[in-house]
Amino acid sequence: xxxxxxxxxxxxxxxxxxxxxxxxxxxxxxxxxxxxxxxxxxxxxxxxxxxxxxxxxxxxxxxxxxxxxxxxxxxxxxxxxxxxxxxxxxxxxxxxxxxxxxxxxxxxxxxxxxxxxxxxxxxxxxxxxxxxxxxxxxxxxxxxxxxxxxxxxxxxxxxxxxxxxxxxxxxxxxxxxxxxxxxxxxxxxxxxxxxxxxxxxxxxxxxxxxxxxxxxxxxxxxxxxxxxxxxxxxxxxxxxxxxxxxxxxxxxxxxxxxxxxxxxxxxxxxxxxxxxxxxxxxxxxxxxxxxxxxxxxxxxxxxxxxxxxxxxxxxxxxxxxxxxxxxxxxxxxxxxxxxxxxxxxxxxxxxxxxxxxxxxxxxxxxxxxxxxxxxxxxxxxxxxxxxxxxxxxxxxxxxxxxxxxxxxxxxxxxxxxxxxxxxxxxxxxxxxxxxxxxxxxxxxxxxxxxxxxxxxxxxxxx
RNA sequence: GGGGCUGUCGUCUAGCGGCAGGAUUCCUCGCCUUCAACGAGGCAGACGCCGGUUCGAAUCCGGCCGGCCCUACCA
Numbered sequence: 001x002x003x004x005x006x007x008x009x010x011x012x013x014x015x016x017x018x019x020x021x022x023x024x025x026x027x028x029x030x031x032x033x034x035x036x037x038x039x040x041x042x043x044x045x046x047x048x049x050x051x052x053x054x055x056x057x058x059x060x061x062x063x064x065x066x067x068x069x070x071x072x073x074x075x076x077x078x079x080x081x082x083x084x085x086x087x088x089x090x091x092x093x094x095x096x097x098x099x100x101x102x103x104x105x106x107x108x109x110x111x112x113x114x115x116x117x118x119x120x121x122x123x124x125x126x127x128x129x130x131x132x133x134x135x136x137x138x139x140x141x142x143x144x145x146x147x148x149x150x151x152x153x154x155x156x157x158x159x160x161x162x163x164x165x166x167x168x169x170x171x172x173x174x175x176x177x178x179x180x181x182x183x184x185x186x187x188x189x190x191x192x193x194x195x196x197x198x199x200x201x202x203x204x205x206x207x208x209x210x211x212x213x214x215x216x217x218x219x220x221x222x223x224x225x226x227x228x229x230x231x232x233x234x235x236x237x238x239x240x241x242x243x244x245x246x247x248x249x250x251x252x253x254x255x256x257x258x259x260x261x262x263x264x265x266x267x268x269x270x271x272x273x274x275x276x277x278x279x280x281x282x283x284x285x286x287x288x289x290x291x292x293x294x295x296x297x298x299x300x301x302x303x304x305x306x307x308x309x310x311x312x313x314x315x316x317x318x319x320x321x322x323x324x325x326x327x328x329x330x331x332x333x334x335x336x337x338x339x340x341x342x343x344x345x346x347x348x349x350x351x352x353x354x355x356x357x358x359x360x361x362x363x364x365x366x367x368x369x370x371x372x373x374x375x376x377x378x379x380x381x382x383x384x385x386x387x388x389x390x391x392x393x394x395x396x397x398x399x400x401x402x403x404x405x406x407x408x409x410x411x412x413x414x415x416x417x418x419x420x421x422x423x424x425x426x427x428x429x430x431x432x433x434x435x436x437x438x439x440x441x442x443x444x445x446x447x448x449x450x451x452x453x454x455x456x457x458x459x460x461x462x
Numbered sequence: 463g464g465g466g467c468u469g470u471c472g473u474c475u476a477g478c479g480g481c482a483g484g485a486u487u488c489c490u491c492g493c494c495u496u497c498a499a500c501g502a503g504g505c506a507g508a509c510g511c512c513g514g515u516u517c518g519a520a521u522c523c524g525g526c527c528g529g530c531c532c533u534a535c536c537a
Contacts, residue, residue, distance in 0.1 A: 173465055437495070
């Protein structure tokens with residue numbers, strides 16, 4: 001019987017949860033679900049300087065919001081707990097000690113300044129830099145602070161990438177690298193493969209930035225006598241819209257919290273992310289999550305990085321919004337419209353639905369309901385029409401159809417076009433040039449408020 | 463500097479030896495009270511560049527150029 005699939009993501013809580021994490025999480029979950037495997041969340045918090053517990057919470061919240069739930073993790077435990085690397089340091093230390101004992105790693109007493117100097121020297125001589133192995137051959141005396149360095153064996157590392165095929169790296173080009181920092185914490189290159197082995201991870205699915213890291217980790221796995229993961233998959237990177245690498249400072253789209261705040265639906269975002277770097281080979285673009293699970297395969301994953309594109313996401317999100325039922329959409333809108341009661345939101349849903357590509361836009365359409373628009377200056381002819389509207393609408397039942405019928409009648413009587421008739425009306429009611437259909441501009445407002453705004457604009461005392 | 467990955471409309475992509483197709487954006491028209499949605503149509507690519515193989519190259523080969531990643535006591 002085949003060993004059941006185990007995959008993981010290992011985000012680092014050093015800032016807000018970001019898009020790349022969602023993307024790799026998605027691919028991991030897709031694969032895990034397809035293979036009926038297990039999805040593990042492991043928190044990579046070995047950078048003591050930059051870690052913050054609140055960032056860990058943000059990762060949980062964002063992934064849960066997206067519906068990318070994990071089977072094992074720091075918050076839920078599991079057979080290989082703990083799942084926070086900061087709580088696993090004893091294990092790394094033991095493994096590092098074992099490597100030293102076996103002559104596969106050694107203590108390095110070099111100071112950062114000395115290493116910097118070595119690097120600069122190599123740079124000046126236009127020579128590829130590798131650590132000099134000073135501490136292996138001739139360690140300085142009388143120093144107590146040390147890091148642990150892996151002694152890179154010569155030769156070649158080969159592995160199979162599910163996306164890119166056979167990979168080959170020459171280890172002679174890799175210098176001895178540090179696996180344990182002098183603060184006693186492991187470096188990513190060390191902690192990650194150790195945990196993957198200990199946690200029996202079968203498939204490592206991660207961003208392309210780790211492709212060149214793989215030989216480092218494979219050498220460690222071999223040196224420690226672990227079994228290698230069955231396969232790796234290095235997903236293409238998501239680039240910023242300007243084609244550069246995503247940066248936290250310059251690119252807001254990196255921050256996952258933004259999507260929730262702006263009113264993107266989790267399924268729409270997931271659908272978009274799936275399409276960024278992968279395609280089904282058919283013309284289908286809209287997928288339920290289950291359809292994605294079935295359709296997804298690594299063979300059809302793109303090899304090059306893909307730019308993030310708001311326009312396509314907006315379109316997709318609009319498609320998802322339009323598919324929602326009235327009650328569903330009303331519920332989704334609720335958090336964006338705290339000024340309105342449920343009944344008003346429900347009334348606003350039908351005309352709103354086709355007009356949004358993200359939920360936050362509802363505010364742009366509806367804020368006239370809780371803020372008083374500036375009364376426009378009108379010509380006397382227009383004011384007369386306003387008075388006619390007041391008369392036409394005053395005794396009408398407050399329903400969109402009835403309001404519309406009354407208005408249509410007033411338009412005919414006025415002899416001007418609907419456009420000419422409705423434009424100032426819309427302005428008076430909402431203060432906007434773009435708004436919901438005119439009957440809804442009325443209907444959503446309490447009747448007395450609507451009439452008040454008309455009176456005021458027409459210069460009629462209340 | 464060294465190693466790795468990569469390059470098809472603005473963007474996401476299909477095609478992998480035989481007319482470069484779809485989606486999105488944009489534009490036009492229709493519907494129409496604005497804006498959307500919806501329907502119809504359109505613009506947009508010297509397939510990164512140069513050379514080779516071939517009757518024929520986006521596709522195969524070679525060189526070059528560009529982007530990204532790794533080359534950290536970051537992950």
